[in-house]
Amino acid sequence: MKIRLITIVLLVAAAVAIGVVRTTSPIERKPVPYKDRLKWYANEAKNRGQQKVRVPAPLIEYLGGAGGISAEEAFSFSTVVVAHLVSKQVTYSDADITTWNKFANR
Numbered sequence: 001m002k003i004r005l006i007t008i009v010l011l012v013a014a015a016v017a018i019g020v021v022r023t024t025s026p027i028e029r030k031p032v033p034y035k036d037r038l039k040w041y042a043n044e045a046k047n048r049g050q051q052k053v054r055v056p057a058p059l060i061e062y063l064g065g066a067g068g069i070s071a072e073e074a075f076s077f078s079t080v081v082v083a084h085l086v087s088k089q090v091t092y093s094d095a096d097i098t099t100w101n102k103f104a105n106r
Contacts, residue, residue: 038079 033040038055045053083103091098 034077036079038081 030044041053041055045051081103083105086102086104088102089100091100
């Protein structure tokens, strides 16, 4: 009898969990443009009334040498910012190195 009750309770809990997962919609985010990314983040923060913004760095996987890419192509994927470094921090674990830099406008 206890096994049957436990089984029924687990099935009901699983059904409720699946229902909650299906009805919860993911947060809709606007796609971030690749070109002028920093301006886009600044405008989004300004529209929300924020004075600070956190810009995630792109995830870059090492694909070997630069063999098939020209300098112009490489520059088109980059953004240049003139800023003053206020503070920096480096943390590491077994497999990851994380760098954190805080900048201010000049």
